[in-house]
Amino acid sequence: MCPVCKSDIGLLSWPGNKIVCRNCSDSFQSIEGIYQLISTDRLAKYEMFLDEYTRIRIAEGRGDHGNDYYQRLPEPSASDPLAWQWKIRNKSFRALLSALCLKSQKGKKIIDQGAGVGWLCNRLAEMGHHPLAIDINMDDMDGLSAGKNYDRRWPVIQAEFDNLPLADDQADVVIFNASLHYSTDYYNTLREALRVLANDGKLVIIDSPIYRKPGSGIQMKSQRHDFFEKKYGFRSDSINSIEFLTWDMIKDLGNSLGITWNVIRPWYGLGWAIRPLKATIKRTREPSTFAVLIAKRS
Numbered sequence: 001m002c003p004v005c006k007s008d009i010g011l012l013s014w015p016g017n018k019i020v021c022r023n024c025s026d027s028f029q030s031i032e033g034i035y036q037l038i039s040t041d042r043l044a045k046y047e048m049f050l051d052e053y054t055r056i057r058i059a060e061g062r063g064d065h066g067n068d069y070y071q072r073l074p075e076p077s078a079s080d081p082l083a084w085q086w087k088i089r090n091k092s093f094r095a096l097l098s099a100l101c102l103k104s105q106k107g108k109k110i111i112d113q114g115a116g117v118g119w120l121c122n123r124l125a126e127m128g129h130h131p132l133a134i135d136i137n138m139d140d141m142d143g144l145s146a147g148k149n150y151d152r153r154w155p156v157i158q159a160e161f162d163n164l165p166l167a168d169d170q171a172d173v174v175i176f177n178a179s180l181h182y183s184t185d186y187y188n189t190l191r192e193a194l195r196v197l198a199n200d201g202k203l204v205i206i207d208s209p210i211y212r213k214p215g216s217g218i219q220m221k222s223q224r225h226d227f228f229e230k231k232y233g234f235r236s237d238s239i240n241s242i243e244f245l246t247w248d249m250i251k252d253l254g255n256s257l258g259i260t261w262n263v264i265r266p267w268y269g270l271g272w273a274i275r276p277l278k279a280t281i282k283r284t285r286e287p288s289t290f291a292v293l294i295a296k297r298s
């Protein structure tokens with residue numbers, strides 16, 4: 001679907017990696033197999049975010065470690081600086097596979113929203129599914145262009161969550177994998193995801209931080225930006241991402257979007273489980289929790 005005029009008559013591939021809307025004649029590009037279906041105006045809005053985000057992520061130890069690094073995800077080598085974080089990510093991923101029976105079934109059309117380097121698409125393709133990667137980030141170490149590190153291929157589109165260049169009712173599953181909290185408006189983002197989801201499809205959110213009290217999320221957000229400012233010299237807040245969920249927000253979104261949530265709480269280990277108790281004893285901020293949130297239309 002054209003991201004500018006929203007017509008779903010179709011996009012035509014032209015020579016020179018050009019893609020043209022049959023309806024409004026707006027043109028887009030494809031670079032190294034990645035369809036850039038976002039207008040230049042919209043992309044400009046993310047320029048500072050993407051620059052700062054990438055600088056932080058590379059400083060944190062993500063980046064080019066060779067093909068093997070990407071192909072192993074979500075199970076990097078034990079010496080990876082973020083191995084502890086991937087352990088949690090891997091547990092969410094395993095819980096997702098089992099909740100949706102993705103290992104025993106095949107051929108599901110799955111949209112990976114905020115796909116980053118595409119590790120989830122790689123794993124899903126390996127299992128015989130048909131993933132599609134959406135992200136605004138083209139970075140070749142931490143964004144869509146890192147997809148060249150895998151042997152398998154899937155459609156890769158540079159586009160926004162809130163403006164998917166896809167016709168209605170197509171996907172079996174839409175997954176936000178550690179990405180929904182970058183949204184600036186959860187209602188709009190999830191409504192757009194539901195538009196492209198087939199009637200009996202599932203909407204999934206994993207690895208977005210969830211709090212009981214909104215104040216805890218607000219506090220986490222300001223602590224994070226203070227930390228970035230101190231360490232990197234910028235706050236990394238050029239787009240107003242919400243950055244967290246609360247159980248009340250999840251409930252309200254369910255009501256306003258007409259969806260019912262199934263909440264799965266993976267076991268992340270004892271250390272993780274006792275974090276709230278430790279915080280109470282130490283009188284520190286409520287820690288975030290993760291859950292696998294699976295929604296279907298009510």
Ligand SMILES: C[S@@+](CC[C@H](N)C(=O)[O-])C[C@H]1O[C@@H](n2cnc3c(N)ncnc32)[C@H](O)[C@@H]1O
Pocket residue numbers: 113114115116117118119134135136137142143159160161162177178179182183
């Ligand atoms: C923390 S990363 C997660 C990447 C990947 N899903 C993973 O699990 O490693 C969040 C991703 O969401 C993308 N993102 C943020 N806002 C977005 C938006 N409005 N539309 C599409 N992607 C977005 C970022 O560029 C980034 O790649």
